[in-house]
Every structure is written in structure tokens, then in C-alpha cells.
Amino acid sequence: MTSDMLQIISESGKALADDDTDLTEDQLVAMYEAMVRTRALDERMIKLQRQGRIGFYVPSTGEEAAQVGSGMVFESKDWLYPSYRVPGLFLMMGASLDDMVANCYGNEADLCLGRQMPVHYAFGKLNIVSISSPIGTHIIQATGTAMAMRMKQNNALTATYFGDGGTSSNDFHSGLNFAGVDKSPVLFICSNNQWAISVPIEKQTASKTIAAKAEAYGMPGVRADGNDVLAVYQVCKQAADRARAGEGPTLIELMTYRRGPHSSSDDPTRYRGNQADEWMERDPILRFRKYLERRDLWSQASEDALQQREKAAVNEAIKRIEKLPPPTLDTMFTDVYAKVPPHLRAQYEELVENEGTGHEADPDAAFPL
Numbered sequence: 285m286t287s288d289m290l291q292i293i294s295e296s297g298k299a300l301a302d303d304d305t306d307l308t309e310d311q312l313v314a315m316y317e318a319m320v321r322t323r324a325l326d327e328r329m330i331k332l333q334r335q336g337r338i339g340f341y342v343p344s345t346g347e348e349a350a351q352v353g354s355g356m357v358f359e360s361k362d363w364l365y366p367s368y369r370v371p372g373l374f375l376m377m378g379a380s381l382d383d384m385v386a387n388c389y390g391n392e393a394d395l396c397l398g399r400q401m402p403v404h405y406a407f408g409k410l411n412i413v414s415i416s417s418p419i420g421t422h423i424i425q426a427t428g429t430a431m432a433m434r435m436k437q438n439n440a441l442t443a444t445y446f447g448d449g450g451t452s453s454n455d456f457h458s459g460l461n462f463a464g465v466d467k468s469p470v471l472f473i474c475s476n477n478q479w480a481i482s483v484p485i486e487k488q489t490a491s492k493t494i495a496a497k498a499e500a501y502g503m504p505g506v507r508a509d510g511n512d513v514l515a516v517y518q519v520c521k522q523a524a525d526r527a528r529a530g531e532g533p534t535l536i537e538l539m540t541y542r543r544g545p546h547s548s549s550d551d552p553t554r555y556r557g558n559q560a561d562e563w564m565e566r567d568p569i570l571r572f573r574k575y576l577e578r579r580d581l582w583s584q585a586s587e588d589a590l591q592q593r594e595k596a597a598v599n600e601a602i603k604r605i606e607k608l609p610p611p612t613l614d615t616m617f618t619d620v621y622a623k624v625p626p627h628l629r630a631q632y633e634e635l636v637e638n639e640g641t642g643h644e645a646d647p648d649a650a651f652p653l
């Protein structure tokens with residue numbers, strides 16, 4: 285148990301602690317690029333929502349280091365139970381921009397075929413399990429998967445992401461309790477962005493830190509500056525190494541701040557002042573950029589090229605995806621059973637007879653939220 289918070293890069297981009305990292309220069313630059321890509325996607329998607337082109341979005345602006353630093357430690361055999369606020373993690377694990385954008389349109393290119401809420405991604409081939417909208421329910425699922433992986437002795441670990449609000453759920457208790465007893469190979473990654481919609485952290489828990497809660501479950505609890513990508517990487521790497529070595533779970537608290545609204549349906553000016561402003565100065569991307577510049581790994585020219593490249597990549601993905609039609613009606617039936625049973629086949633035929641093929645998109649239809 286600790287109330288200490290690991291920081292490796294200061295706000296001015298100086299290496300504070302021993303930054304004797306095992307990351308190569310290429311990896312450091314790739315991490316920076318992933319952070320910029322995540323922000324480019326977020327900024328564009330929020331604008332699309334405001335233009336009425338998608339119905340809903342959840343921005344993660346200011347939380348990119350938590351996603352990218354942690355995403356560095358996973359292998360393709362690992363299992364991820366994410367929250368809705370980690371688009372950068374998905375990009376790191378191999379999701380394409382097209383996949384991400386298609387989810388928000390819910391059209392025929394959407395891997396969930398429009399059956400999930402927007403930003404509730406699922407990437408089956410990447411072992412990234414569908415996001416649960418009910419807060420916390422995926423924490424026990426992650427523990428269960430980790431227990432299964434331990435039984436299979438395949439050295440795969442499981443990680444789950446949740447917010448400070450998620451730690452108040454019953455499933456947080458059950459998930460950590462079981463994992464502690466079982467010594468399951470699981471990383472419980474809490475992005476403490478200090479708000480759960482309009483509920484501030486001090487109304488969420490009387491505990492001094494979230495990490496402190498780990499002691500009661502018999503596992504280490506560690507804290508890192510969640511806006512410091514190297515500190516995030518280090519605590520996650522140590523936890524992953526422990527889990528793979530059979531030493532059990534870790535609760536990781538990443539201290540960050542939700543700079544934007546909870547979602548595109550939220551207006552934070554109704555419940556908080558200008559607290560977000562001071563967190564602008566702690567911007568994780570700017571901080572890492574200064575660090576890379578100090579190490580001569582980055583320049584204004586590389587920055588300009590990257591910004592242009594990432595924004596163009598997002599725009600191109602939108603251009604490709606936006607014009608696609610909704611999923612056809614038959615997908616309602618064909619993706620449920622390996623072989624469609626006769627009574628569903630009959631229902632399908634009746635539906636097509638009455639409603640058409642499902643390609644007739646209604647541009648005026650209200651978003652159902």
C-alpha cells in the first residue's frame with residue numbers, strides 16, 4: 285500500500301527519476317505518435333457528434349498517457365476488459381481507425397453491426413471484450429478470465445480498465461477479492477480522472493487513495509502520475525511481470541483528470557468551475573513531447589508532419605466509413621446462431637417482406653438516447 289505517486293517526467297519534460305527504461309528510442313517515438321493519433325481521433329469524433337453526423341461520443345482528452353503507457357505491456361494472447369474511455373489502447377493493440385470510426389456510425393463496417401452503443405467497441409480477434417455499459421460489471425469478468433488463464437497455464441494475463449467511479453461498484457469488491465484469493469494474473473487499472481460524471485472523487489470514497497484499497501485484498505496497490513506516460517508504463521510493466529511470474533494481481537491507480545465532458549451528452553460547466561484549466565498545463569502529450577525533444581528524438585518538423593499525417597488519416601477513415609449503409613436486416617438473424625433455426629428464418633422473411641432490406645437509411649431518424 286502506498287500513497288506515493290511515481291513520476292518519471294516532470295511537467296516541464298525533464299526526467300526526474302531514474303528513466304533507465306527498457307523502451308527503445310523507436311518505441312518512445314511510437315508511443316508519442318499513438319498519443320497524438322488518439323487525440324486526433326477524439327477531437328474529430330466530438331466534432332462529428334456536434335455536427336449531428338454521429339449520435340454519441342466519449343472523449344478521453346488529457347488521458348492519453350494512461351492508455352498508451354499501459355497498452356505497451358500487453359501481448360496478443362492477453363485479454364482486455366476495457367472501459368469506454370480508452371480508444372488509444374485499442375489503436376495500440378491493432379484496431380484500425382476504420383474500425384473505431386465504424387463503431388460510432390454503427391453501419392455495415394461496424395464490427396458490432398450497430399448492436400452496441402457508440403464507443404462501446406469490441407475487437408474479438410484482438411481479445412478485447414465488448415465494453416460493458418453498466419459500470420464495474422466487467423471487473424469480475426476480467427477476474428474470471430484471469431483465473432481461467434492461470435488454470436490453462438498459458439502465461440496470458442488479463443487487464444481491466446475502470447474509473448474512480450467504478451471502484452464504488454460491488455463488482456470492484458468481488459473482482460479484487462477473488463483475484464486476491466486466487467492470485468489471478470490480472471491488472472486492475474483505475475484511471476482516476478477525479479470525476480464520475482458530476483460526482484467528484486471526494487464524494488466517491490473516504491479512502492486516502494484508490495491504491496490503498498489493494499491492501500485489504502492482499503495485493504500490491506501502486507500509484508503513478510497518469511499524465512506521465514513513462515511512469516504509467518513502468519508501474520504497468522512491473523505489474524505485468526509479476527502477473528506473468530505467477531505472483532498475482534495488482535491494483536494500479538493512474539492519477540489523471542477528465543478534461544472534457546463525461547460524454548457528448550454532458551455539460552460540465554453545470555457542476556464544476558474552471559478546474560480543468562490547470563490540467564491543461566499538465567497535458568500528457570505536451571509533457572512527453574518536451575521529454576523527447578530534450579533527448580533529441582523529436583523536432584518541430586517531425587511534429588508538423590505527424591499532426592498532418594494523423595489528422596489526414598482520421599479524415600480519410602471517416603470519408604471511407606461515413607458513406608457505408610447500415611447493416612442489412614439479415615445480420616439481426618445471421619450472427620446469433622451458427623445455423624439460423626426455421627422459426628427465425630420465417631421471422632426474417634416476414635420482416636423483409638414488410639420492411640424491405642434494411643438499406644433504406646432514414647437520415648432524419650432521432651438518435652435513440
Ligand SMILES: Cc1ncc(C[n+]2csc(CCOP(=O)(O)OP(=O)(O)O)c2C)c(N)n1
Pocket residue numbers: 367369417418419446447448449450451475477479480481542546
Ligand atoms: C451501474 C451503473 N450505474 C450508473 C451508470 C451511469 N454512469 C455511466 S458512466 C458513469 C461514471 C463512471 O465514472 P468513472 O468510473 O469514474 O469513469 P469515467 O467516466 O470518469 O472514465 C456513470 C455513473 C452506469 N453506466 N452503470
Ligand SMILES: [Mg+2]
Pocket residue numbers: 447448449475476477478479480481542
Ligand atoms: Mg472518473
